Amino acid sequence: MTAVKIVKITGSAEESWQAAAEEAFREASKTIDDISGVEVEDWTADVEDGEISEYRATVEVAFPVHDQQRQ
Known part of the structure; x- marks a missing residue:
């Protein structure tokens, strides 16, 4: 059985929610x-002058917990 860790990350972009989610993933993968x-998990946006100025996507990123042997 593999244990999985989940972290929450928020990305932002001026273009779209998809671009914001991709930004969150790119930053997490670093x-x-x-x-x-x-x-x-969530989509939000800032609005200025009646237009969306920045999209935000909050995502949960899952990755396996690797066993590390103690020395």
């Missing part, structure tokens, strides 16, 4: 190895 899944 420091997390073996990401096995991403689940979008």
Whole structure:
């Protein structure tokens, strides 16, 4: 059985919610190895002058917990 750790990350983008979710994944993958899944938890946005100015996606990133032998 594999244990899985889940962390929550928020990404942002000016283009779309999809771009914000992809940004969250890209940033997480810089420091997390073996990401096995991403689940979008929440979509939000900032509005200025009646237009969306920034999209945000909060995602949960799942990755396996690796056994490390103690020396």
